[in-house]
Structure formats: structure tokens, C-alpha cells
Amino acid sequence: MISQNSIAQVFETARVEEVIGDFVQLKKSGSNFKGLSPFSEERTPSFMVSPVKQIWKDFSTGKGGNAVTFLMEHEHFTYPEAIKYLAKKYNIEIEETERTDEEKEKANTRESLYLVSEYANDYFQKIMHKTDKGKAIGLSYFKERGFTDETIKKFQLGYALDEWQAFTDDALKNGYKIEFLEGTGLTIVKPEKHFDRFKGRVIFPIHSMSGRVLGFGGRILGNDKKAAKYLNSPESEIYHKSKVLYGLYFAKQTIAKEDNCYLVEGYTDVIQFYQRGITNVVSSSGTALTPEQIRLIKRLTNNITVLFDGDAAGMRASIRGIDLILEQGMNVRVCTFPDGEDPDSFSKNNTLQDVTDYLSDNSKDFIQFKASLLFEDTKNDPIKKAETIRDIVNSIAKIPDQIKKEVYIQECARIMDISESVLFSTLAQINKKESQDANKKYKQERKAFNVVKTEPKPTRKIDIQYELERKIIEILLIYGNKTEKFEDLVLKEDDVSGDLILEPVVHEARVFEKIYLDLQEDEMQFSDANFKMLYYSIIDKLNQDVDFSTKTFMQELKPEIAPMVTGILMDDEKYALHDWERNNIIPKEKEHTIPQLVSQTILSLRCFLIDQKVAAFKDETLKENSDSKSIMEDVKDYLGLKMLLSRKLGKVVGG
Template sequence: MISKSTIDQVFETSRVEEVIGDFVQLKKSGSSFKGLSPFSEERTPSFMVSPVKQIWKDFSTGKGGNAVAFLMEHEHFTYPEAIKYLAKKYNIEIEETEQSNEQKQQANERESLYLVSEFASTYFQRILHKTDKGKAIGLSYFKERGFTDETIKKFALGYSLDEWQAFTDEALKQAYKLEFLEKTGLTIVKGDKRFDRFKGRVMFPIQSMSGRVLGFGGRILTNDKKAAKYLNSPESDIYHKSKVLYGIYQAKQSIAKEDNCYLVEGYTDVIQFHQTGIHNVVSSSGTALTPDQIRLINRLTKNITVLFDGDAAGLRASLRGIDLILEQGMNVKICTFPEGEDPDSFSKQNTLQELNEYLKEHAQDFIQFKASVLYEESKNDPIKKADTIRDIVNSIAKIPDRIKKEIYIQECSRIMDISEQVLFTTLAQITNKDVQDTHKEQAQAQQAFEVIKHKQPEKKVDVQYLLERKIIEILLLYGNKTEEFEDLVLKENDKHELILEPVKHEAKVFEKIYLDLQDDEMQFGNEQFKNLYYTIINTLNQTPDFELKQFVNTVDQGVANEISSILMEDERYSLSDWHSKNIFPKEKDQTVSQLVSETILNLRCFLIDQKVKEFMQQTLANKSEVNRNILEEVKDYSSLKMLLSRKLNRVL
């Protein structure tokens, strides 16, 4: 168990914008920050973070909450794990109790896979540093590669003994289940036999953006031609190679800071770059680059520099990855190393300054790169040259931004010595074909939708729900604020007509709302809002120095999500960047008393309408007897609504 004082200290110290900033590139937007949703595929920001309210909201999925909620959603942490992660980030001492064997067995399956992977990483590191075989074989290999002790520790490198089941036996001895050892791929089970997948290999843990161990890469150290040089963990519930980048945990802050990501191929390329001093580097771990991997980088930066070794044969095969990057609306540059060199060897032989200068001087625009790779094959063949130009235009067509498209067309015209008009015509043909294909797919989808569309009832606006939601929002934002209110006292004039007489007085916002709702005996229709309303009122009554951040941290996750949805609703409009269009909406806290009064008046008008409808139904149900009392009630309610509507400046 983690003590309450520790949890309070974690909540008090942590900053939601700092925590989320480790995973998503955030840009200032008024008093808030915005970025691309980490929970959906999108190219325009719909993710908002409020430092003032210390909450976040993802408008594309509806998710929201505080820093802990983000970690639980994004990293699939349990609540205690999220607290421990934040404690580690902010150097807060936290009491951790050792898990008993019974507790390990009770952990859910996904969590069990994480536990097994973490244990394996610790085990392989211990073997590397604490055993004679580990030092003589594994550690000596890493030292030969030029890795320092600090680098080896930073990347949690390890060694798996060259024995059939040394790791498996130790894991079982520590009460980890064989079922999960097999599911993570660490142990291979065949009938009654079991043996270690990574037997006799140096180990590279593959971590998530938050540092959780998802899987492993293992390199063999013998010259066994039958065995693969590199071996990766198989796919599991926690490890999907198409969605993971090696080194992202160590590189994320540097990528966001430098606003650029270097993309390499192998584990040692990443490690050697880090050791030289360039930290904003990740690897696709030897697999072909995927859209999910690109989107992972896209959360941190819009700029990717792809680094290729001097192997000319591999360059052409890598061109598809460049098109994928362009499709995601990102800026891509390519840098190749001299023949026979790769990022690992080149960074080892050069200083940080030399490496930085080389990358700066040799990073090419993707058009220049494609032209240089393909031109040599086609310079004496007009047909091949035409194919090369079409290939480049195909890549340009994948760029979402029209301005960038035009600039690249001009660049292509200059490099390939062909008129812009021809290129624009070719681009239009490609784009039109893509549009036609898209329209065809949409038409098919629409046709399928029309079949079931008529079955869907028309969704009506729930006015009471929206007004109750607004009351909760006002209480959360301004509940403790003192305002001058103008109350309307219902009086009868000399002509025996009902009039509303204004009376001004000062009151706390929450007291004003509470008394108004009590006077009219108005009840919340939404059960969640009703419970939240009384919780907020009680908290405001008992806590003179009410703090929104502290309140959000005390409620359960479901309520916190609803609160963040309510509070961040207005942030949705800042995504449109109205200020850049010279539109300056009035800040809500400048007219709090008006907002409170109008919301209560609107709710009163709505409830009056509901009451009148009830009376009408009673009259229709009993046509034989026209109840004069009911008609009098309807008349009185209608008169009251007329008065309220005048106060709201409405025409009925």
C-alpha cells in the first residue's frame, strides 16, 4: 500500500502538462496547450491540456482526467503504478512493499506479462554484471562495441546464459507462471520440454514510451549460420513490433526539445548515437517502418531525418518508408553515410561536433534523395527518367499540405529539368484518381449506412442535461467566488398583474445556486450530475480554500473523466484558433453573475414547459371533464414563463 501522504505529495507536485509533454508534443494555445491525440489517428489537434485546471481532454475519443488518468489510459498503468511513475519522475520517496507469491498469482494477465518482462530484464542485467560467464562473454562483447558502463546501464543491456533453461528455471523458482513466460516468448514450451528463447544472446530490452519493458531483442555471439543473428520477442498482448520504436523512452524528451527525430535501423545505431551525444534517435528495430511507428514520433515532432548506411542496394527498398512519412503530413529528410559505414560505426569514429556537422551538411530533401538514387539508373534512358519523375510526383501527391506540394513541384521541376506545368498536370491526374477511389469507397460505405440509417431514431437535444451540466461547470470554476447578483422577486402590482422586481445582493456563487434550486424545489434529472452536485456543494461548504486540482484528484476515475469533459468543453473552441482570425470571444469569468442567473432562468423556463406539458396530458386524458384548476395553473405558469423570458431578452 502507498501511504495517503505520499499520494497527496505526488498530486501536489506533479504537473499535468509536464507529464503529458513526455508523450505528446504540446503547443501553447491561450492559457492551455494543444496537441495530436495519442488515442486516435488524426492530423489536426483535438487534444487539450489545461495547466490552470490541471486536467486534459481528448475531444476525438471523449477521454479526459488528471495526470494519473492519462498514465492509466495511455500506458495501461494500474493506479498504484501511475503513482509510482510520477513519484519516480519527481524524485518523491515512496514506500514499496515486496509482492508476495500469492499477490503475483492474483495479478491480471496483462499485468503479469509486464511483471515477467520486468523480471527478465533485471535477471539478464544481473547475469551480465554479476556472473563470471556474463562478464567474460556478454560484457566483453559490449565493451568491444565501445559501450561505456554508463551506456550499458542506461539501456539496461543484459546477457542470457548459453544454457537451455537457466532463465526459465530461475523465473519459476521466483513463482512466475510458465503460462506467462510462454506468452511473452521468453520461454519456448514443446510438450514436457521448456527452454530459453534467447539462450546465449546479449539482450536489448525494448521499452514503451514510459519505460515499461515490452519485449526483447537478442543478438547471438557465435558463428552459428543456422541461427538468426538477431532474434526478437514474438507478438504478445503487450508487444506489437509495428507499434514500438527502440529507444523512444530514452529519446522522447530530446525529440520534443530538438523538434526532430533521427530514425535508424538497429539497436547499436541508437546506443552509439546516444553515447556520442545525440539523444533524439530511435530505431524501427530492423522491421519495415509502419504508420503506427510514424504516428508515435508525430506526437513529439513533425520532423524526421532518416539515416541510411552506405549500402546502395538497401536505399531503394527504403523509399516506401519515406512515402509513409509524407502521408502522415510530416517533414522528412534523408542522410546517407559513406559506403561501408553505418550510424554505429560512423558515430564511433567521429566527435559530437563532427557528427552534428555531417548530419547538417548531408541531410537531403526527399526529392533530392529520390532523384539521386533513381537518376543514376535512368539518366541515359528517357523511359526510365519519365518513370523516375512520375515516382517523385507520386510521393508529392501523398503530402496533405497544398503549399508544400507546390513548393516540392517547383523543386522537382528544377532538379529533373522538366516544366512545372507538366508536373502539375501529372499531380492533378494522380490526385483525381485518388479522389475518385476515395469517393467510390465512401459511396459504398454510404450505401451500406443508408440500409440501417432509417432504423436510427432522430437524436433530440436534452436541454435539461445541458443546463445541469452547465451548473456543475459553474460550481467547479467559480463556486467559491463572491459576485453581485440581481434576484427577481415575484410581486403583484396595482393591476393585480405578476411582475418581477429586481433586488441586488452579494453572495458566493455556490450559495446562490443552492438557494435558487432549493427555493424552486428543482431536482437534477441526471443521477451522476445530482451526486456530483451534492459532493461539490458539501466540499465548498467545508473547504473555504477550495482548489479544483485537489478536488479532481479525490474523486474516482469515472467522475474525474466527466469533470474534465465539462471543464474542457470551452477549450474545444480554442482548437479553431479564433484569435488568428481576429475574433476575440469574451472571457466567461468576466460575467459570472450573468452566467449564473441566465442558467438558472433557463432551467426554470424549461421546467415550466415540462409542467405545462404534464397539465396538457392530464386534460387530454380526461376530455369529459375540463378541470378549471388545471387551466388556471397553465395560465399562471405561462405568465411566469413570459416574465422570465423578458428577463432573458427573449421574444415569445
């Protein structure tokens, strides 16, 4: 268990915009930050982070909370894991008691797989650094590749002994179960025996965006032609290779800072580049690039530079990846290295300045790259040239942004010496065919199922009491501690006419005191259980703490309540997503009318409750043996009160 002092220190130190900034590219928007949702596929930002309130809200999915809840949602951390992650990030020492055997037993399958992976990571490093075989074989290999001790330690490189069961036996001896060793793919289990997947290989641990070990890549060191040179962990509950990029954990901050990501092919390409000083680099780990991997990068930047070695055949095979990047609406450039060189060797044999200069001078726009690569095949063959141009236009067709499409068409016309009108016509044909194919597919899918005619859904009825109760919670959270001058309207007899009039009486009070006393007057109870719990919790906190803050209050909330509170606090911030001010639409600031807002909300709620009460009385008169006369007198009293409250509400709203 983590001590409360440690938890409080983590919450006090952690900045939500810094934590989320490690995973999502955030841009300043007034006093807040906005970005693309990491929980859904979108092209228009609907994700808001408030540094003042220290909370975030994703308007596309409804999720929200503080720094801890973000890690729990995004990285699937448990609460203790999120606290430990933040403690590590901010160099806070955690105080905790040792987990009991019973607590270990209760850990779920997913967590058990993570624990096994972490154990394996430590084991492989220990073998390489602490054993003679590890030093002689594994460590010497990495040294020969030119990796420094600092780099080897940073990337947590290791070595698996060339023995059939060395790792598995050690893990079992230390209490790790065979089903979880098999679940991670570290151990291959057969009916008659089990053995280590990575035996005799140097190990590259593969981390999640937050630094958790998901799986491993292993390179064989012998000359066994039957064995694969590189071997990755199989798919598991925690490792999905199509959704992971090697090195992203180490590169994410520089990618966001430099607003560019270098994409290479292998593990050593990433490590060598990083060691040379270019740290915004990731790898697809030898697998074909996927849309999920591209979207991981897109959270941090819209710019990708793909780095290829000098092998033309390999480059052609990788062109599809460029089209996938374009489909995601990203900007892509390509840089190729001289024949016989790859990112690993080139960065190893050149200075940082030489490498950065080379990347700057030789990075081409994707059209220039495709044209130069494919043009070699065309020579003076007009048919092949036409195919090359169509290939380039096919790539341009995948770009979602219309302005970019037009710019690229103009660039293609210039490079390939062909008229723009012909290219625009070709682009239109491609788009038309894609649209026809999509419609055809849709019709086929419809035929495959029985189409059932459904009645239109009824319009959702607004729950007025729910909305008013929600507004009261919002006012308490945002303005509860403020002291304001409230104008109460008191019913008095006019000295001249003798008529009853509403006379204003001004008094000063804290907002929460005003709300509490007014609601107590009617002995009003919240109908929503969550709002009721929040109401009394907030009132209690405000009574006890003059320095009440929503940040502190959020720390103590149950995880299931936090998104609701975040939604209430961030409701107004969603308007900033649309840049209304840039269009000369200025939302009214609530701070200027807090007393009016409080009075209007309470009076509206009181009027609504009276209507409910009157409706209940009317139902009562329909029952047998009801005292209709007494009930009608009550109704008359309530209607008189409703008339008075409505007069007050009219004055509050109208001024």
C-alpha cells in the same frame, strides 16, 4: 497499497502539461496547450491541455481527465502504476505495503506479462553484471562495441546464459507461471520440454513510450550460421513490433525539444548516437517502417531525418519508408554515411561536433536524395531518367498538403531539368488513377455485400433538463467559490398605480450559496444520477474548503466520472482550437456576467420543471376518478408562477 500521503504528494507535484508533453507535441494556445490527439488519427488538433485547471480533453474521442487518467488511457496503466510512474518522474518516494499472494493472483493477464518482462529485464542485467560468464562474454562484448558503463546501465543491456533452461528455471523457481513466460515469448514451450528463447545472446530490452518493458531483442555472439543474428520477442498482448520504436522512451523529450527525430536501423546505432550526445534518435529495430511507428514520432515532431549507411542496395530497399513518412504529412530529410560506415561506427569514431556537422552538411531533402540515388542508374539513358522522374512524382503525390506538393514539383523540375507543366500533368494523372482505383475498390466491396436500404436516423432530441443540470455543475466547478453581487427581482405593489411590479434587490453571496438556496426553494432534485452525486459533492467541498480547487476535487473522483467532469470544464476551450481570435471573432468572457449566467440558468431550469409539472397534471385529468377541479387549480397556480419566472428571465436576459 500506496499510502494516501504519497498519492496526495504525486498529485500536488505532477504537472499535466509536463506529463502529456512527454507523449504529445504540445503548442501554446492562449493560456492552454493544443496538439494532435494521441487516441485517433487526425491532422487538425483537437487535443487540449489546461495548465490552470490541470486537466486535458480530447475532443475527437471524448476522453479527458488529469495526468493520472491520461497515463491510464494512453499507456494502459492501472491506477497504482500511473501513480508510481509519476512518482518516479518527479523523484517522489512512494510509501506502500507489500502485495499479498492473493493480490498477485488477482493481477490480470496483461499485468502478469508486464511483470514477467520486468523480471526478465532485471534477471538479464544481473546475469551480465554479477556472474563470471556474464562479465566475460556479455559485458565484454558491449565494452568492445565502445559502450560505457553509464550507457550500458541506462539502456538496461543484459546477457542470457548459453544454457537451455537457465532463465526459465529461475523464473519458475521465483513463482512466475509458465503460461506467462510463454505469453511473452521468453520461453518456448514444447510438449516434451521448454527452453529459453534468447539463450547465449546479449539482450536489448524494448521499452514503451513510458518506459515499460514490452519485449527484447537478442544478438547472437557465436558463429552459428543456422541461427539468426538478431532475434526479437514474438508478438504478444503487450508487444506489437509494428507499433514500437526502439529508444523512443529515452529520446522523446529531445525529439520534442529539437523538433526533429533521427531514424536509424539497429539497436547499436541508437545507443552509439545517444552515447555520443545525439539523443533524439530511434530505430525501427530492423523491421520495415510502419505507419503506426511514424505516427508515434508525429506526436512529438513533424520532422524526420532518415539515416542510411553507405550500402546503396539497402538504401533502395528502404525508400518505401520515405513514402510512408510523406503520406503522414511529415517533413523528411535523408542523410547517408560514407561507404563502409553506418551510424554506429561513424558516431563511435568521430567527435560530437564532427557528427553534428556531418549531419547538417549532408542531410538532403527527399527529392535531392532520390534524384542523386536513382540518377546513378540513369546515366545517359532517357528511358531510365523518365522512370526516375515518375518515381519522384509518385512520392510527391503521397503528400497531403497541396502547397508542399507544388513546392516539391518546382524543386523536382529544377533538379531534373524538366518543365513544371509536364510534372503537374503527370501528378494529375497519378491522382486521377488513385481516385479511380479507390472508386473501383469501393464498388467491388459494395457488390460483395447485400446493400440494405436504411431509414434515416431521427434527429437527436435535445434533453433540456440534462443540459441545464450540466450547466449548473459547470458553474459550480468554475465559479462556485467566487463572491458576486446578485440582483434578485422581488414582486411588489407599485405605490402609484397599484400594479404588481418586479423590483430589483441587490445582495452579495458566494455563487454556490446562491445556487443551493435557489434550488432548495423549489426542493429541486437532479434527474441525472451522476450530476446529482457531483452536485452534493461540490456543495459539500465548497462549504468545507474556502480554497476549493478543481484540481484537488478531480483527484478524488472515480475514474468513470473524471471524463465527464473534464468535458464540462474544457467545453469552452475547444473554441481555441479554431484560432477564432486570429479571425477577429472574440468569444464573450463568462467572468463578466457570472450573476447573469447563474440567474438565467436557474430560472430556465425552474421554468422547464414547471412545464413538466403542468404536463403531468394534464395527464392526471385524463385518468378516471381524478379530482379535475383541484388539479386545474394547481395548474393555474403553476402557470401563474411560470409567468412570473418568465418575466424575471426576460429581464435577466434582456438586462
